[in-house]
Amino acid sequence: MDGLAERLTAVRARIERASERARRDPARILLLAVTKIFPAEAIQDAYALGLREFGENYVQEFEGKAPAVSGLAGARFHLIGHLQSNKAAKAAELFQVVQTVDSAKLARRLNEAGRALDVMLEVKLSEEESKSGADPGGVPALIEAVRACPNLRLRGLMTMPPWSEDPEAPRGFFRSLRELAETHGLAELSMGMSNDLETAIEEGSTCVRVGTALFGKRRKQLATDEHR
Ligand SMILES: *Cc1c(COP(=O)(O)O)cnc(C)c1O
Numbered sequence: 001m002d003g004l005a006e007r008l009t010a011v012r013a014r015i016e017r018a019s020e021r022a023r024r025d026p027a028r029i030l031l032l033a034v035t036k037i038f039p040a041e042a043i044q045d046a047y048a049l050g051l052r053e054f055g056e057n058y059v060q061e062f063e064g065k066a067p068a069v070s071g072l073a074g075a076r077f078h079l080i081g082h083l084q085s086n087k088a089a090k091a092a093e094l095f096q097v098v099q100t101v102d103s104a105k106l107a108r109r110l111n112e113a114g115r116a117l118d119v120m121l122e123v124k125l126s127e128e129e130s131k132s133g134a135d136p137g138g139v140p141a142l143i144e145a146v147r148a149c150p151n152l153r154l155r156g157l158m159t160m161p162p163w164s165e166d167p168e169a170p171r172g173f174f175r176s177l178r179e180l181a182e183t184h185g186l187a188e189l190s191m192g193m194s195n196d197l198e199t200a201i202e203e204g205s206t207c208v209r210v211g212t213a214l215f216g217k218r219r220k221q222l223a224t225d226e227h228r
Helices: 004-021 040-048 059-069 085-094 104-112 136-147 171-183 197-202 220-227
Strands: 030-034 053-056 076-079 097-101 117-122 152-158 188-190 207-210
Touching: 004 030, 004 040, 004 197, 040 059, 053 059, 059 076, 059 085, 076 085, 085 104, 097 104, 097 152, 104 117, 104 136, 104 152, 117 136, 136 152, 136 171, 152 171, 171 188, 171 197, 188 207, 197 207
Parallel strands: 030 053, 030 207, 053 076, 076 097, 097 117, 117 152, 152 188
Antiparallel strands: none
């Protein structure tokens, strides 16, 4: 993929500068390469440049790419898109991490799949219409439900604030997520994307999910056609 090496260098430099400003260790911030809509070659190219953790949004889309990337030793795949309970078994088969657990029912279904999975709870911090995620008030019960599942290891919280061009706009949401995680003793915070990863790192992110800044613009139409 043309220019991926340069873009990766630039993203890593952004992570390092933000970490420095926040007096944090950049090694504690996972760069999750978001490859949705891009073909399996994007994952292979990023892997060749040293990336090992990949984010995908759709079970069905990743099922198509999985055969091409299943031999990449040490690669881990995170589901970062909304997951319906009826696709939980398939998701548990394809992914090592599910960042979007937002109901006790989904947690139970993932657990029943019988595979060890790292999970994060997706929290909805804004009233924005179609966003998935658990309400902050429901988080304590959800934590209890996940902890009752022997196959699930609860790592932390994830959120996706309303899109804004202003990288400062999500700061309050990031802070709320960190406070919620602290309250419950959860170490990992998946927050920050191409546009606002600096803000997220300043607010404590341990996983930035970066697509556009690494791979370029996505062809949005493809996504809607495929997942209708
Ligand atoms: C697409 C997506 C990303 C990456 O967004 P970019 O702005 O392209 O970096 C991160 N997280 C989630 C949940 C996404 O759906």
